[in-house]
Amino acid sequence: xxxAAQAVEELSKEYRWGFVTDIEADSAPPGLNEDIIRFISAKxxxxxxxxxxxxxxxxxxxxxxxxxxxxxGYDAIDFQxxxxxxxxxxxxxxxxxxxxxxxxxxxxxxxxxxxxxxxxLAGVAVDAVFDSVSVTxxxxxxxxxxxxxxxxxxxAVKDHxxxxxxxxxxxxxxxxxxxxxxxxxxxxDGSFVYIPEGVRCPMELSTYFRINAANTGQFERTLIIxxxxxxxxxxxxxxAPQRDENQLHAxxxxxxxxxxxxxxxxxxQNWYPGDDEGRGGIYxxxxxxxxxxxxxxxxxxxxxxxxxxxxxxxxSCLLLGDDSVGEFYSVAVTAKRQQADTGTKMIHRGRNSRxxxxxxxxxxARSHNSYRGLVDIGPKAEGARNFSQCDSMLIxxxxxxxxxxxxxxxxxxxxxxxxxxxxxxxxxxxxxLRQRGLSEEDAIxxxxxxxxxxxxxxxxxxxxxEATKLLSLSLEGAVG
Amino acid sequence: xxxLLDIKGLHVAIEGQAILKGLDLTIGAxxxxxxxxxxxxGKSTLAHVLAGRPEYExxxxxxxxxxxxxxxxxxxxxxxxxxxxxxxxxxxxxxxANLYFLREALNAHREHRGEPALDAPAFMKRVRQEMxxxxxxxxxxxxxxxxxxxxGEKKRNEIFxxxxxxxxxxxxxxxxxxxxxxxxxxxxxxxxxxxxxxRSFVVVTHYQRLLDHIVPDxxxxxxxxxxxxxxxxSLAHKLEAEGYGWLEEVA
Ligand SMILES: Nc1ncnc2c1ncn2[C@@H]1O[C@H](COP(=O)(O)OP(=O)(O)OP(=O)(O)O)[C@@H](O)[C@H]1O
Ligand SMILES: [Mg+2]
Numbered sequence: 001x002x003x004a005a006q007a008v009e010e011l012s013k014e015y016r017w018g019f020v021t022d023i024e025a026d027s028a029p030p031g032l033n034e035d036i037i038r039f040i041s042a043k044x045x046x047x048x049x050x051x052x053x054x055x056x057x058x059x060x061x062x063x064x065x066x067x068x069x070x071x072x073g074y075d076a077i078d079f080q081x082x083x084x085x086x087x088x089x090x091x092x093x094x095x096x097x098x099x100x101x102x103x104x105x106x107x108x109x110x111x112x113x114x115x116x117x118x119x120x121l122a123g124v125a126v127d128a129v130f131d132s133v134s135v136t137x138x139x140x141x142x143x144x145x146x147x148x149x150x151x152x153x154x155x156a157v158k159d160h161x162x163x164x165x166x167x168x169x170x171x172x173x174x175x176x177x178x179x180x181x182x183x184x185x186x187x188x189d190g191s192f193v194y195i196p197e198g199v200r201c202p203m204e205l206s207t208y209f210r211i212n213a214a215n216t217g218q219f220e221r222t223l224i225i226x227x228x229x230x231x232x233x234x235x236x237x238x239x240a241p242q243r244d245e246n247q248l249h250a251x252x253x254x255x256x257x258x259x260x261x262x263x264x265x266x267x268x269q270n271w272y273p274g275d276d277e278g279r280g281g282i283y284x285x286x287x288x289x290x291x292x293x294x295x296x297x298x299x300x301x302x303x304x305x306x307x308x309x310x311x312x313x314x315x316s317c318l319l320l321g322d323d324s325v326g327e328f329y330s331v332a333v334t335a336k337r338q339q340a341d342t343g344t345k346m347i348h349r350g351r352n353s354r355x356x357x358x359x360x361x362x363x364x365a366r367s368h369n370s371y372r373g374l375v376d377i378g379p380k381a382e383g384a385r386n387f388s389q390c391d392s393m394l395i396x397x398x399x400x401x402x403x404x405x406x407x408x409x410x411x412x413x414x415x416x417x418x419x420x421x422x423x424x425x426x427x428x429x430x431x432x433l434r435q436r437g438l439s440e441e442d443a444i445x446x447x448x449x450x451x452x453x454x455x456x457x458x459x460x461x462x463x464x465x466e467a468t469k470l471l472s473l474s475l476e477g478a479v480g
Numbered sequence: 481x482x483x484l485l486d487i488k489g490l491h492v493a494i495e496g497q498a499i500l501k502g503l504d505l506t507i508g509a510x511x512x513x514x515x516x517x518x519x520x521x522g523k524s525t526l527a528h529v530l531a532g533r534p535e536y537e538x539x540x541x542x543x544x545x546x547x548x549x550x551x552x553x554x555x556x557x558x559x560x561x562x563x564x565x566x567x568x569x570x571x572x573x574x575x576x577a578n579l580y581f582l583r584e585a586l587n588a589h590r591e592h593r594g595e596p597a598l599d600a601p602a603f604m605k606r607v608r609q610e611m612x613x614x615x616x617x618x619x620x621x622x623x624x625x626x627x628x629x630x631x632g633e634k635k636r637n638e639i640f641x642x643x644x645x646x647x648x649x650x651x652x653x654x655x656x657x658x659x660x661x662x663x664x665x666x667x668x669x670x671x672x673x674x675x676x677x678x679r680s681f682v683v684v685t686h687y688q689r690l691l692d693h694i695v696p697d698x699x700x701x702x703x704x705x706x707x708x709x710x711x712x713x714s715l716a717h718k719l720e721a722e723g724y725g726w727l728e729e730v731a
Contacts, residue, residue: 429571433581434532435558435565436585437559437585447576450573450574
């Protein structure tokens with residue numbers, strides 16, 4: 001066996017975020033039934049229409065089966081063992097960071113996102129979701145001046161019910177899939193963004209989610225609405241503590257872009273991946289979809305996925321408007337025994353709608369990494385175009401890379417291009433870099449970063465740096 | 481004269497097949513040694529073994545470099561200890577900017593010497609200094625490492641890296657092949673400018689032409705995994721005129 005492959009054998013990364021914050025939680029008993037849903041809804045002081053909406057989703061979910069088509073193998077999830085609601089106990093409403101539980105702030109600091117630091121960082125507003133309840137939202141005032149609404153989902157339900165009611169479930173219908181239906185029934189919090197007509201959001205919006213309490217499933221919901229001619233860039237980052245049991249994360253993200261609006265949605269996902277033998281780690285089953293409702297609207301997904309034991313995720317674009325644009329830029333890194341089945345769907349319905357898919361999969365150790373993508377062009381989408389490029393890189397010879405591109409075009413004037421490559425880090429590349437004085441680890445990082453460059457350049461500056469760091473952390477110990 | 485590199489009875493195999501079969505070579509500080517020899521005789525193998533390429537197995541013999549056992553060192557440690565290999569076939573690394581890579585490499589060397597990392601302006605100053613010496617074009621620095629470089633551009637880039645990293649022992653594996661006549665002179669000038677009392681060179685070449693510009697102290701002929709003949713610069717001329725045939729009779 002080659003040196004690099006042997007090194008990968010020894011791959012073991014200590015998960016740096018594997019601490020548990022000791023905060024008293026206000027939790028529901030484990031299990032799921034209509035009473036639990038009523039409990040969640042009551043806890044959140046929700047209006048009746050939302051409770052009914054949840055119950056409808058729950059009843060639909062009860063009749064649905066867990067999907068099995070993905071190239072993933074994992075133990076069956078016992079949905080009756082999950083705690084569906086857990087909120088840090090709070091004495092009173094918080095008006096500033098100083099009032100936030102110091103243990104919580106410490107937890108954020110360990111995550112590398114000290115909020116007071118973030119406050120000073122130019123142009124990044126943070127809506128921090130700790131377990132299920134949004135703890136603190138910064139930068140609200142600056143955003144309010146621009147007319148931008150950026151708040152927790154619960155607040156939006158209270159303060160902007162007409163917007164929530166109008167768009168909730170319109171992009172991802174309740175029955176869309178098993179995990180989306182579950183989310184509709186039990187979601188606890190998430191983020192809400194509204195950009196008024198013609199407004200360019202004055203800063204990057206960013207949310208860090210964190211699963212903290214044991215046995216807690218996290219079911220957050222995000223809804224972003226960009227009115228005509230508006231523009232917003234949104235970033236979510238995720239980490240979770242290290243535990244031996246698996247935890248479920250089933251989020252739903254809905255984006256709506258009206259005429260000439262643009263939404264850029266970036267994700268850096270670093271949930272706990274489990275240990276070398278595949279014990280523990282997050283099951284990440286996420287439904288993300290954006291609707292380009294308006295003409296000339298644009299939705300761009302950029303994701304860097306380094307964590308989770310199992311990832312099932314296909315950020316998609318419904319290109320309904322004429323001349324609308326959908327983009328998907330993805331880096332998915334799997335090491336240890338991680339499994340990722342990820343990709344996108346580009347549904348072309350508008351004339352001259354265009355989409356670009358750039359996917360970079362990196363597999364190391366005994367992991368499996370699949371790209372699954374659908375390009376669907378309707379009969380009326382004249383002049384529609386898609387370009388897809390799916391590249392896989394293998395490190396060592398016990399891992400797997402798979403590509404499943406599905407193309408359905410019912411429009412003769414549409415143009416669809418697909419390119420795919422699979423490569424291995426060549427021994428001579430490693431040797432060349434080491435001959436110049438770089439350690440084997442740095443050499444691998446440099447090669448992998450180079451491989452991902454096209455995607456990284458789509459990330460907002462400050463997060464591109466973070467993504468590069470995460471990448472090297474994931475592959476840390478990939479060499480001996 | 482202090483000895484910089486001492487190779488004794490070196491046997492090397494790759495995938496079980498013997499390539500070097502008892503090679504002896506001693507290089508003193510400040511010396512230039514040329515190694516010539518037929519295709520497939522083991523010249524690049526020797527160069528790679530010196531640099532520590534993992535696939536090559538040393539089955540017998542020893543290599544001492546600056547008083548330490550070279551075989552014990554990882555490739556990156558050898559590099560930081562001043563051993564530089566200009567590759568016969570430099571590889572391309574897509575997505576990695578030439579300059580970015582070079583700065584990482586240079587700073588790895590500096591860290592090893594206990595020196596602080598060069599910041600961007602200081603690094604660029606060094607770059608400008610060295611690139612004019614080898615006629616490196618600016619755009620090649622910004623491009624991805626060796627990606628789409630012409631044969632000659634790759635060789636020039638190797639010499640540019642050598643100037644930047646200031647090695648103690650530089651092994652140039654056929655750096656002259658693929659270079660046009662002007663480039664050959666520029667590269668030779670770069671090497672000559674680096675020659676000091678301490679710094680040594682091993683120049684692997686098929687052509688005496690390069691040795692007109694980089695004048696060697698010793699010329700060796702490597703054939704079938706052994707050095708079968710050594711001499712001074714005149715040996716290169718003789719080989720150029722007569723080929724290797726006569727040596728078989730000698731050997
Ligand atoms: N990976 C390998 N597997 C098998 N044989 C190899 C391998 N690498 C080198 N060899 C063999 O080792 C021998 C020496 O090769 P080497 O590259 O050292 O020759 P060279 O003297 O540099 O030749 P040239 O003048 O053509 O550059 C050749 O016969 C070559 O085929
Ligand atoms: Mg050779």
